[in-house]
Each structure stands twice: as C-alpha cells, then as structure tokens.
Amino acid sequence: MTNNSINKLKYIFLITIMIFGIAACTTQPLQEPQPEALKKVTAVLDWTPNTNHTGLYVAKDKGFFKEQGLEVEIIQPSEGTSDTIVASGKAQFGISYQESVTYARAADIPLISIAAVIQHNTSGFASLKEKNILTPKDFEGKVYGGWGSEMEEATIRYLMEQAGADFSKVTIMTTGDADFFQTSATGQIDFAWIFEGWAGIEAKQKGMELNYIDLGKEAPVFDYYTPVIITNETILKEDKALVEAFMKGVKKGYEYAIKNPEEAADILIKEVPEINQELVRESQKFLSDRYQDDAATWGVQKEEVWQRYTDWMFANGFIDKKIDVTKAFTNEFID
Numbered sequence: 377m378t379n380n381s382i383n384k385l386k387y388i389f390l391i392t393i394m395i396f397g398i399a400a401c402t403t404q405p406l407q408e409p410q411p412e413a414l415k416k417v418t419a420v421l422d423w424t425p426n427t428n429h430t431g432l433y434v435a436k437d438k439g440f441f442k443e444q445g446l447e448v449e450i451i452q453p454s455e456g457t458s459d460t461i462v463a464s465g466k467a468q469f470g471i472s473y474q475e476s477v478t479y480a481r482a483a484d485i486p487l488i489s490i491a492a493v494i495q496h497n498t499s500g501f502a503s504l505k506e507k508n509i510l511t512p513k514d515f516e517g518k519v520y521g522g523w524g525s526e527m528e529e530a531t532i533r534y535l536m537e538q539a540g541a542d543f544s545k546v547t548i549m550t551t552g553d554a555d556f557f558q559t560s561a562t563g564q565i566d567f568a569w570i571f572e573g574w575a576g577i578e579a580k581q582k583g584m585e586l587n588y589i590d591l592g593k594e595a596p597v598f599d600y601y602t603p604v605i606i607t608n609e610t611i612l613k614e615d616k617a618l619v620e621a622f623m624k625g626v627k628k629g630y631e632y633a634i635k636n637p638e639e640a641a642d643i644l645i646k647e648v649p650e651i652n653q654e655l656v657r658e659s660q661k662f663l664s665d666r667y668q669d670d671a672a673t674w675g676v677q678k679e680e681v682w683q684r685y686t687d688w689m690f691a692n693g694f695i696d697k698k699i700d701v702t703k704a705f706t707n708e709f710i711d
Contacts, residue, residue: 414447417622420458420467421450425648426574427659428493428603429471430640431667433647435629444621459606463487468611469622474601475527475694478686481704482695486609489705490623491675492601493630494666497592499602501532502576503567504560505585512536512589516545521565524550528569530692535594557582573662578655600685601677604705623675623709630667630674637664675710 421429432450435441441448453461458470459477463485471493480487503509509518512535522528533543551559551568556575559565561584570576572588579586592599605626612619633640641660645653668674682701689695 412445414442415445415618415621417441417446417448417469417618418467419448419450419622420461420470421452422458422471422473422603424452425450425644425651427641427644427656427663430633430644430660430663431493431626431630433629433644434632434640435625437643437647438629438632440628440632441622441625444625446618446621446625448622448625459485459487462606462608465608465610468607468618470606471603472606473603474682474685475689477604477606477704478682478689478695478699481699482697487606488609488612488703489601489604489606489677490619490709491605491626492671492677493603493605493675494601494663495669495671495676496666497599497602498573498663498666499569499571500591500594501567501589502556502570502572502579502586505587507566507587509567509587509589511539512594513539513541515567516541518566519547519549519564521549521551521554521556521559521568523552527694530694531591531598534597534688534692538595557584573659573666574655577658577662578652581654581658597684597688600681604677605675620709627674627710633660634664634667634674637661640664673710676707677705677710 419432425433429450432448436448436450451467457476458467458472459480461467462470462472463480472487472489474489477487477489501509501512501515503518507518508514512532515532515536520528520532529548532546532548536543536546549565551565554564556568556570557579560568569591572590576586576588605623607619637660638657641657644656644660645651679701682705686695686699686701686704690698
C-alpha cells in the first residue's frame with residue numbers, strides 16, 4: 377500500500393469519527409441542571425386561621441416562600457400551644473403573643489419574637505351599646521365574661537384603678553369559648569375582651585351596636601405586640617439562613633396584604649374555604665392599614681414596648697424575674 381493510500385484511509389477514518397460524534401451530540405439532548413429540592417418548613421398558628429395570618433397564606437400562595445427555596449406547611453396546634461410546639465422544635469416557626477414570649481423567657485424557655493404581625497394592639501373591651509359602658513369606671517356593677525385567666529383580672533383591675541373605680545364591684549365570670557354575641561344578648565355578661573378587627577366587624581355585620589374601649593389607647597402599657605412571629609434560639613443559631621429565607625417570604629406576604637387587601641382576602645378564603653368570607657373581606661380591609669401602621673416597615677418591634685409590658689407583668693407577679701427584653705425579640709430579619 378502506498379503512502380498516498382494510507383493517508384486516504386486516515387482521512388476517511390477521521391471523517392467517520394467526526395460524523396458519528398456530531399450525530400451523537402444531536403441525538404442526545406443536554407441534561408438540564410436539576411433544581412434544588414425545596415426545604416420543608418412548618419409554621420404553626422396560634423388559633424384557627426384568620427386575618428392575623430393572611431401574610432403567611434399569601435406568601436405560600438404567591439410563591440414567595442418557594443422563591444426562598446422553602447416549602448412551608450401551615451398547621452393549627454392540635455396538642456399544646458404554638459409556643460410549646462416551637463420550643464420543642466416540632467415546628468420551626470409559629471404565631472404567638474408578646475406576653476407568651478415573656479412568660480417563656482422568664483421560665484428559661486428560649487423563644488424569640490422575630491416580627492410583630494400588627495404594630496399596635498387591636499384588642500379591647502366591648503359591650504352592647506345599651507349597657508352604656510364607656511370607660512373602665514363603668515365596669516362597676518357589671519359582669520365580665522372571659523377565659524378565666526389572672527391576666528384578665530389584673531388588666532381590668534389596673535384600668536379601673538387608673539380611672540378611680542372600685543375593682544371589687546365588678547363580677548368576673550369564666551365563659552371560655554362561649555359566643556360573645558349570644559352571652560351578651562342573653563344578659564349573661566355585660567362586657568368582654570375582643571379583637572376589634574374580627575368580633576368588632578362581625579358585630580356590625582350582625583347589626584349590633586357596640587361600645588368599645590381600645591386597650592392600647594386607654595393605657596399605653598397595654599399597647600403591646602399581639603400577635604408576633606416566633607422561632608427558638610436553637611434554630612436561630614444553627615440555621616440562620618433558614619430564618620432569613622422564611623422571613624423574606626413572610627414580609628413579602630404581609631406587604632402584599634397591605635397593598636392588596638381584597639386579593640389577600642381571596643387567597644385566605646381559597647386556602648380556608650370554611651371561613652366566614654364576608655367577615656374575612658371586611659377584616660382584611662381593617663387590618664391592611666394596621667399591619668404596619670406608623671412603623672417604618674412591617675414587622676418592626678420597639679424595645680420600649682417590650683420593656684413597658686414586661687415591667688408591668690413583673691410588678692403584678694406574672695413573672696418572678698425580669699427578663700432581658702433585648703434577647704426576647706429581634707428586628708434583624710425585618711430591617
């Protein structure tokens with residue numbers, strides 16, 4: 377075989393390899409990089425779903441959690457409270473209240489508040505208009521229906537004393553979960569502690585006129601954060617990135633609810649179809665102006681608010697030691 381023939385064979389061989397190589401590239405698609413699996417997270421509510429929780433449901437529905445690489449399951453507490461569930465690590469995040477976190481910290485349970493859902497306390501004492509209860513002094517000779525906690529008695533006592541009224545002249549009755557409207561209409565009680573943005577709106581829908589004493593405006597000490605979003609210190613220390621991701625989604629959810637109350641209400645209704653739809657829509661309008669209110673941004677918490685109510689709880693014997701309030705909350709994931 378001549379050198380020329382050998383060179384021709386080499387050329388044909390190289391061309392064949394190139395043809396098969398090109399064919400292989402065109403017949404085998406490139407493998408797309410697989411997205412990372414979403415991290416599963418649990419958030420536990422404090423009670424049945426309501427407009428306090430809308431931001432969580434919005435963040436889930438609009439994909440704000442997914443953007444942060446999270447798959448968030450929102451649950452209700454079946455056993456125990458949201459505080460005990462988060463403290464035990466069975467849920468990474470939860471909805472609670474400033475006073476509950478204070479109780480926990482005083483008992484060396486390391487819960488921490490990472491956002492205020494509503495900037496100011498929207499609860500207070502309500503009564504049918506015909507009862508003519510306009511100030512805490514008017515509690516004299518009346519019957520209060522509540523959950524049977526010492527905190528309720530101390531709050532009523534404080535308000536009455538500030539108004540120069542005699543606390544011994546009010547009757548405290550434990551009604552538990554009994555319907556406020558029914559117990560009021562039947563004369564079983566004269567006044568109760570309600571959330572203006574829920575029961576207050578429901579009263580209007582029922583055509584019932586109420587007198588309402590705004591707790592935070594009546595006494596600044598009671599203008600505390602209720603509710604708040606909590607986690608535990610172990611999660612905060614061991615997986616700070618998780619807390620950052622969760623709160624980015626949550627904040628975006630509540631900011632959406634602030635700007636779009638009607639759409640946010642529709643999302644909550646879709647997620648919880650058994651809920652009172654008209655009540656949700658009106659409550660959402662009410663809260664959209666109050667989630668952030670006068671704060672620089674949604675969720676921010678102030679040290680003086682925490683200190684003021686903690687001092688009151690200590691002075692009234694609800695906690696046996698003062699806590700370091702700067703460790704009870706953080707604005708790190710809001711700012």
